[in-house]
Amino acid sequence: MRHSITSLGLAIFIALPLAAQPPGEPSGPPADPKAAAPIDMTGYWVSLVTEDWRYRMVTPRPGDYYSVPMTPAAVKLADAWDPAKDEAAGEQCKSYGAPAIMRVPEHLHINWQDDNTMRVDTDAGKQTRLFHFGHWMPTSKADSLQGDSLAEWEMQRDGRKVVNGSLKVTTTHLTAGYLRKNGVPYSANAKLEEYYDMMTERNGDVLLVVTSIVTDPIYLTQPFIVNEQFKKVPDDKGWEPTACSSRW
Amino acid sequence: MRNRIILNLAICVGACLPLCLPMMAQIDLSGSWQALNHEDNMERGPGPNIDDWTGLPFNEAGRAKSLGYMQSVISMPERTCWFYTQWHIADGPFGLRIWAENDKLTGKTIAWVIGAWEDRADMTIWMDGRPHPSKSAPHLETGFTTGEWHGDVLTAYTTHMKSGYLRRNGAPTSDEATLTTTFFRHGDYLVLTMAESDPIYLTEPLVITRTYQLTPRIISPGGPPCIIGYEGVKEGRVPHYLPGQNPFVNEMDHKYHIPPEASLGGAETMYPEFRDKLKDKFTIPPFCKDTDCGRPRTPPPPQAKAQK
Numbered sequence: 001m002r003h004s005i006t007s008l009g010l011a012i013f014i015a016l017p018l019a020a021q022p023p024g025e026p027s028g029p030p031a032d033p034k035a036a037a038p039i040d041m042t043g044y045w046v047s048l049v050t051e052d053w054r055y056r057m058v059t060p061r062p063g064d065y066y067s068v069p070m071t072p073a074a075v076k077l078a079d080a081w082d083p084a085k086d087e088a089a090g091e092q093c094k095s096y097g098a099p100a101i102m103r104v105p106e107h108l109h110i111n112w113q114d115d116n117t118m119r120v121d122t123d124a125g126k127q128t129r130l131f132h133f134g135h136w137m138p139t140s141k142a143d144s145l146q147g148d149s150l151a152e153w154e155m156q157r158d159g160r161k162v163v164n165g166s167l168k169v170t171t172t173h174l175t176a177g178y179l180r181k182n183g184v185p186y187s188a189n190a191k192l193e194e195y196y197d198m199m200t201e202r203n204g205d206v207l208l209v210v211t212s213i214v215t216d217p218i219y220l221t222q223p224f225i226v227n228e229q230f231k232k233v234p235d236d237k238g239w240e241p242t243a244c245s246s247r248w
Numbered sequence: 249m250r251n252r253i254i255l256n257l258a259i260c261v262g263a264c265l266p267l268c269l270p271m272m273a274q275i276d277l278s279g280s281w282q283a284l285n286h287e288d289n290m291e292r293g294p295g296p297n298i299d300d301w302t303g304l305p306f307n308e309a310g311r312a313k314s315l316g317y318m319q320s321v322i323s324m325p326e327r328t329c330w331f332y333t334q335w336h337i338a339d340g341p342f343g344l345r346i347w348a349e350n351d352k353l354t355g356k357t358i359a360w361v362i363g364a365w366e367d368r369a370d371m372t373i374w375m376d377g378r379p380h381p382s383k384s385a386p387h388l389e390t391g392f393t394t395g396e397w398h399g400d401v402l403t404a405y406t407t408h409m410k411s412g413y414l415r416r417n418g419a420p421t422s423d424e425a426t427l428t429t430t431f432f433r434h435g436d437y438l439v440l441t442m443a444e445s446d447p448i449y450l451t452e453p454l455v456i457t458r459t460y461q462l463t464p465r466i467i468s469p470g471g472p473p474c475i476i477g478y479e480g481v482k483e484g485r486v487p488h489y490l491p492g493q494n495p496f497v498n499e500m501d502h503k504y505h506i507p508p509e510a511s512l513g514g515a516e517t518m519y520p521e522f523r524d525k526l527k528d529k530f531t532i533p534p535f536c537k538d539t540d541c542g543r544p545r546t547p548p549p550p551q552a553k554a555q556k
Binding site for chain 2: 049050051053057059061062063067069106165166197201202203205207213224228229238240
């Protein structure tokens, strides 16, 4: 009798999790990242520059490094910033690298390059970022201005139903660049972690909120964490591709 | 014997319950969250440049009120506590202490509380579906806030705030302003997006985002509420500048080569197209050697040891 009751209990232990699955869950292979997207980031977006205005909308004053947790080596390098040298070396795009590009006042165009790759184009500096989902491996060993970005969806569920989510992107293999146009540096050892969230304001505006976390063992004393907001716009009005500039 | 059987059964059922309960959206926001201040550090700490209203979507009334602002005005008893609406969460330098208030019987969270800090009162976010007070209800420093979850994202809506500020250089908000605060949590990071709407002074919402980091160090939600005291301002005197007489309208131009058409704000200053207006006029300012550019202070030289 005792063994029967225990066996019954064990049977319940095994059966209940299976019974808790809601009906109608599709079986089969998991959806690709494009189909599985919990939020729709595609479309055109415009920067809302309401923070750090003098560091983003104009070239910051040389020597003005407020807010950035810089090492002494970073301060020394930034103090030596010379935009003419960058131009002569063909490095006008140093302030448009992945760790900084989302802070540049700009329009974004986000779409899917394929089912596993999200593409982000910027009009400022004419940059392209590719967010690779799944087990993507870079095809080149060379570092680059935009680096290599691995993306994953973070799903938010109510029961087993996905009701919301965000995008996490990790970027490595970066060439050295500037966190700000006045020469605040990041090194080739920098790593960027980002979170992309969406929300709808009470007036109907759809916003994309980006959280950028830059770590750099050489030039930052701690992770440098900033946010950017973008407002969704209905079309490409205002899209104005402009080349990189060291001075503006 | 029978008791042992029942106990065995109960253990088996109880062990499987965590596996069986559906995963609910909603996450824990409680804890001490340290402000990182990697953006607007000067504005949130020592204070903004006196004529810096860049990126504020003012209308003419908002601009005029800002230009009339004299810092001494907050010495008036009527205005001592003027800064401390809930917008101060976005524009102050402080961390957050957040906790849940739970129903003692059901355990359900009936409110999330962002603790007070110095002169800013608690923000209690009611989660139990209660309505906002009527339009005629008194406005308090705390305002009145309700919240709802969308997945793991909490959105809070605050009304009934007193008039206050957008920046501590006189940029105003009226008592008709409302605030929407959205909470996103990513591991040990808490991201708050705050959008202030004001039909009196703004043409569109002002949106600001701040990130905080979970810390094991307790952030005490203390500080008494703002206490009004006598600071020597003569009764009846209201410090201000008359229209056209603010002497500081060119400060941003002197320091950063940012002209008044930008520093006086307006919605267009939020958007990248505004750069086209400045491009041909802007020149890079000279190198800043002052500590007010955020440069690390040079430590004083070590004192020479006394000769024996």
